[in-house]
Amino acid sequence: MAEPVVGAGEVLIRVVATSINPVDDKTRQGIFGIDASVTLGWDLAGVVIGGELPVGERVIAMSHQLGTGRGTWADVVVLPVGAVVRAPESVSLVEAATLPLAGLTALQTLDWLEVGAGERLLVAGAAGAVGGIAVQVAAARGVRVDALVSREGQQVPGAELVTTDPRALTGYDAVFDTYGAFVLGAVVEGGRYASIASQAGVVPEVDGVRTANIQVREDGAGLGELVRLVDDGVVGLRVDSTFAIRDVRAAHERFGQRGLSGKVAMVF
Ligand SMILES: NC(=O)c1ccc[n+]([C@@H]2O[C@H](COP(=O)([O-])OP(=O)(O)OC[C@H]3O[C@@H](n4cnc5c(N)ncnc54)[C@H](OP(=O)(O)O)[C@@H]3O)[C@@H](O)[C@H]2O)c1
Known part of the structure; x- marks a missing residue:
């Protein structure tokens, strides 16, 4: 080249x-x-x-x-x-x-979900690269985070609950879906659901739930925020x-x- x-x-x-x-x-x-x-x-x-x-x-x-x-x-x-x-x-x-890519995807999707302190967030695929950062950033913002993972025993720093079973999950203000779990039933009326799993297709529409498929974009300001979170020990x-x-x-x-x-x- x-x-x-x-x-x-x-x-x-x-x-x-x-x-x-x-x-x-x-x-x-x-x-x-x-x-x-x-x-x-x-x-x-x-x-x-x-x-x-x-x-x-x-x-x-x-x-x-x-x-x-x-x-x-x-x-x-x-x-x-x-x-x-x-x-x-x-x-x-x-x-x-x-x-960079995993961090910006986590940050931009959390920003779209507008999930704030005291709210409940479910991260599907929470042991992955994007999911792992999303859990840590959200927990540092005071969000109560639960984690849906693929295998028993996976560690998810920042999560209150770690489970492999999506069936009992309900009452979330927001869901961050990294693999196409499409657990729309887990969201409360008026909640938000974002997927980054483009290959799994568009998030199905459900009455009373705001949905989106997020695509990451270049963003120096967001990356600067992530650098500060790493240096502050928030994101490992x-x-x-x-x-x-x-x-x-x-x-x-x-x-x-x-x-x-x-x-x-x-x-x-
Ligand atoms: N839209 C965008 O802009 C954007 C940006 C970044 C990433 N992505 C996409 O988002 C996805 C995640 O990226 P990543 O870098 O975080 O990948 P990753 O590190 O491989 O994480 C994916 C996680 O999801 C888990 N998972 C997969 N299938 C599952 C299932 N059926 N039940 C429970 N957990 C399951 C995986 O577990 P195992 O390791 O056990 O399989 C892994 O922990 C990829 O498809 C990627 O292409 C999209």
């Missing part, structure tokens, strides 16, 4: 670490019908080497790879300055590389395993296993 050229309003970043998200795996498998020669990757943590931020600054960013074609699995990446923020100081760049980042980029195939094989204890990171 030719090295990208930095333009006005952009930052040139040398990538140190990235992580694998489900969307990367789906793009690689051809599910979105995209040419296999594109550069994959949505997450990055690295060091500024040019453009509109100080050279040498440690930064993180999310690139909307599907929308823009700017993949982060490259030695050097150019991104708009508005999508790039200073990296958390309390964690390594490898850990920080697991935050979990790395299952770390691979060199040349072992990308092994990294994908690891990612394909269910029930991982955190994200799969790759380093350059």
Whole structure:
């Protein structure tokens, strides 16, 4: 690949670490019908080497790879300055590389749900990357959070109840659905239901419940808030395993296993 050229309003970043998200795996498998020669990757943590931020600054960013074609699995990446923020100081760049896509999805979906202190929230898929961050952020906002998970014994920091059985779940002001559980019966009249599981289809309409399918967007301000939450110890980042980029195939094989204890990171 030719090295990208930095333009006005952009930052040139040398990538140190990235992580694998489900969307990367789906793009690689051809599910979105995209040419296999594109550069994959949505997450990055690295060091500024040019453009509109100080050279040498440690930064993180999310690139909307599907929308823009700017993949982060490259030695050097150019991104708009508005999508790039200073990296958390309390964690390594490898850990920080697991935050952007999952964190922004959690934050933007919680903001749409407008779930506040004292309200009850159910997170379906709460042991996953997005769900795990959503539970921690909501709990820190004073929300009472319950977790629906795939297996007994899964740990969900911040959740009051952790269950594998969706049948008895009722009385929630809001549901954050990360895998297409579609437990509409769990929501109270006047409640909200958001799904990020695009592949599972549109959330069924139910009278008296506001529904949405959320799509994540680049958002430097939101990413800055997430960095503060990490440095304040509110959001913990979990790395299952770390691979060199040349072992990308092994990294994908690891990612394909269910029930991982955190994200799969790759380093350059
Ligand atoms: N719309 C958007 O903008 C957007 C943004 C980010 C992510 N996403 C999508 O959101 C989904 C979650 O992303 P992620 O990064 O959090 O993935 P992840 O880390 O793999 O988490 C998914 C979680 O859901 C659990 N799960 C799956 N099926 C389940 C079931 N039937 N019952 C209970 N739990 C179940 C998984 O458990 P196991 O590990 O046991 O399977 C896992 O803990 C992916 O499909 C991703 O593509 C969408």
